[in-house]
Amino acid sequence: MPKLAELAETIGAELVGDPNTDVSRAQTFETASEGDVTLATKAAFIDRVDQSRASAILVSAPIENCSRNLLIAKNPKLAFARAIQTLHAIRYEALGVCADLIAGEGTTLGKDLSVHSRVTIGREVVIGDRVTLHPGVVIGDRCKVGSDTVIHSNVSIYHDCKIGSRVIIHAGTVIGADGFSFVPDEEGHQVKLLHLGGVRIEDDCEIGANCAIDRGGFGDTVLRRGVKLDNLIQVGHNCDLGEDTVVAALTGFSGGTRAGRRCVIAGQVGTNQHVTIGDRVTIIGQAGVTKDVPDGSVIAGMGQSYNSWRRSQVLYSNLPELVARLRQLERIARVSAQTSAEESKKSTGND
Amino acid sequence: MPKLAELAETIGAELVGDPNTDVSRAQTFETASEGDVTLATKAAFIDRVDQSRASAILVSAPIENCSRNLLIAKNPKLAFARAIQTLHAIRYEALGVCADLIAGEGTTLGKDLSVHSRVTIGREVVIGDRVTLHPGVVIGDRCKVGSDTVIHSNVSIYHDCKIGSRVIIHAGTVIGADGFSFVPDEEGHQVKLLHLGGVRIEDDCEIGANCAIDRGGFGDTVLRRGVKLDNLIQVGHNCDLGEDTVVAALTGFSGGTRAGRRCVIAGQVGTNQHVTIGDRVTIIGQAGVTKDVPDGSVIAGMGQSYNSWRRSQVLYSNLPELVARLRQLERIARVSAQTSAEESKKSTGND
């Protein structure tokens, strides 16, 4: 159990309070009690800091006359993420290799592994050190798995895929299935384009549950260092997702999509084939990316800029009102046309 | 094989016809023949009741001079669902526990189980009575599985998840993977928020194939009694779905979404983080729930009311026509401005 002073140092926060306080857990603001560190970023929580029973509260700025221990950090949410890791991360312990492991010829295993029961590995696979493989994992021939990587239950990895170090792959995900490319022949039957490439997942990536990351046609499908995917995401053949890009659930990248670094892509987004998304792009949920997107853009709807889409979307909701206004103008125009006609008739009659 | 009188009583329908008729199957209106009970709710079928070869026909009201056995029920579809269960449900028979079961220390098994081959269970797990576990199921440490629950092939359940009684989980589904929460650090690298909560699935839930239900950050992700999920559904960390709510395929609930009781949520719907959906809400397919939704609402598009969305959607299809009308008005305005200018010029000239 660390003292508050140590925790403050570890997470990069400034302590205003008692350095000798014991802290053992991270908790939400509403559930925190003695021994807990918590987070107050919303105004509603900051107003109630004095009533909190937490032993320390992470905030972004000092609070005058505060009775509680405060941890002040420029980015309190980041400091809180680090506090949770400090207090709750379970230190890795090697469980060994279950005796029922099936591994093909030429496969080499690193040291200090945790290979659970019912794991199946093909030929000439290289497994790094301290790798955890959960039950039902299947790894194909000639794959590589880097050190400290965790692969959860029932993940299927096809042949010739490279997984980096410190990668986490959640249960049920499939890596390296064939890309979806067919050409109709003279009779309309679909002829399969064989996929000769593989998949390369670089260090520090995390991939959610039940995703599907296809192998490349020629060359690899690539997830660069630090990419984080949520659940149920489709990554088509030869996609290339840039460093530290995060993607929410049920998004689908068509074959050949390229995304830059540090993008934030929300859920249920779809991309057209071969589009290129720049660096630091934000894509709003359910958007369709129909064409290339420059660095730093915010995109929504069918490839619109977010601001333009917001305006369109508000007006879309107001379309019935707009049509009523249009109809009113048409009525005015009709009346005025009639009046003119009558006046012109009158003046003609007057002649 | 029950007699028609017994079936009528079991399903809560009133019989008009021969109580001693044998019925052995439920069938669709078009395929039903002797020995079958069927359903006629559409007008087209009701008109043809006399031509049906079924031994009994479920309808919502008596039909005069009808030559067939009728089962009259206020809700014939519900009565038909019960008839199918009565005639076709397979009575549970315990198959025993396959000798290859791997179960960790401290795990306890109920009685009359059906544990198929290649099931892997962690430590300190509690399995109730008459539970069915299909091949490839993996259950993590400290989980609980209630009585009469069926878990299909290759389902992965992480540690510390609670599954109620009479729950059905279809194949490939993943329960308890980490929620998707990251905070970028000073260098733009994503720092993982560890997830300390679990998942709680209450009694009588059914979860489709290849779903992903993430564990909570602090506290549990909850599916309350009787929730029914279709296939390929994403339930983010700390979601809370209310009793008897049904959700169609490919819908994604972002972290912290709350839904009330008896909601009907269609396919490919997405929700923003932390939105609250009331009771008895209906959400149309592909809608985006961007803000809180009051009880009893019907929602479509980007969080609009269904009626407003329908009008907007019709006008959206008519936008080219609306623009033509706008252009016509602009032409009139231009002409009339010209006329005024000429007249004013004329009158000025006349001066």
Add this chain to the structure above:
Amino acid sequence: MPKLAELAETIGAELVGDPNTDVSRAQTFETASEGDVTLATKAAFIDRVDQSRASAILVSAPIENCSRNLLIAKNPKLAFARAIQTLHAIRYEALGVCADLIAGEGTTLGKDLSVHSRVTIGREVVIGDRVTLHPGVVIGDRCKVGSDTVIHSNVSIYHDCKIGSRVIIHAGTVIGADGFSFVPDEEGHQVKLLHLGGVRIEDDCEIGANCAIDRGGFGDTVLRRGVKLDNLIQVGHNCDLGEDTVVAALTGFSGGTRAGRRCVIAGQVGTNQHVTIGDRVTIIGQAGVTKDVPDGSVIAGMGQSYNSWRRSQVLYSNLPELVARLRQLERIARVSAQTSAEESKKSTGND
């Protein structure tokens, strides 16, 4: 290693160049070097054909004064697909049946199989010849699997499903889970409609990773000959997808959807229950199919024709401008009404 003349004949292309050239690989235009056949369909590549180091280049028309070996084909992409198959397809080799196969009573196995470790098959299943079953595959009672079919890791097939010949099913896919049909009872609890039908997947289908294809209520869910599904696709109970139809990732077909032959359905499309889609229909990504679609249509948005949707979508982006124009007209109308009022007042005053 075939000579170029043989390859030309196999893939149905006309050779202009040296028939004795050796070719061993297919490669992209940008990576091809000696010994490779490649494809030049884009103008940019055709302009650079002379600079290519490839041993043969597939094009759609002769190029004058070209220094390279050309393979001329009416459909060069199709010819290239065939060239990849000719040069890279791995000839099937039977690996035998792993000793740990678990198969129920009455199950029969064809000859020359490749059954990997940890496969589980139920009772009375019929497996054809030269079938490949990867680790973790589970096949339920009374299923049939045709010859030359490949089922990848951790696929789950429920009882009573029929899989044709030369079918490929990618990892993690679930076939035959219950359809999603419930009827609320008097207290709002959902009563399950039991599903008595199965699934029938005809010859030459390919199904992507982590799909879910539900069994029928009465009668089967059907994928007809040559249907190709991408990853993460939902096929509801009693759907019927026509021959040679291709479907991209994350699309969901509601129960009872019928699609015709040779349709091209993009990603994240959703259909309403019981809609019928004609033959040769194209559906654009993220569209919603809300009603029946005639043969040969191109559909986008909420069931609009593609052309109409394109126009609406452009105008939708321009809605702010349209509203500005409307406002301008209203201003004119206001001014002119005022002018008339003043004039009429003036003339009245003049009286």
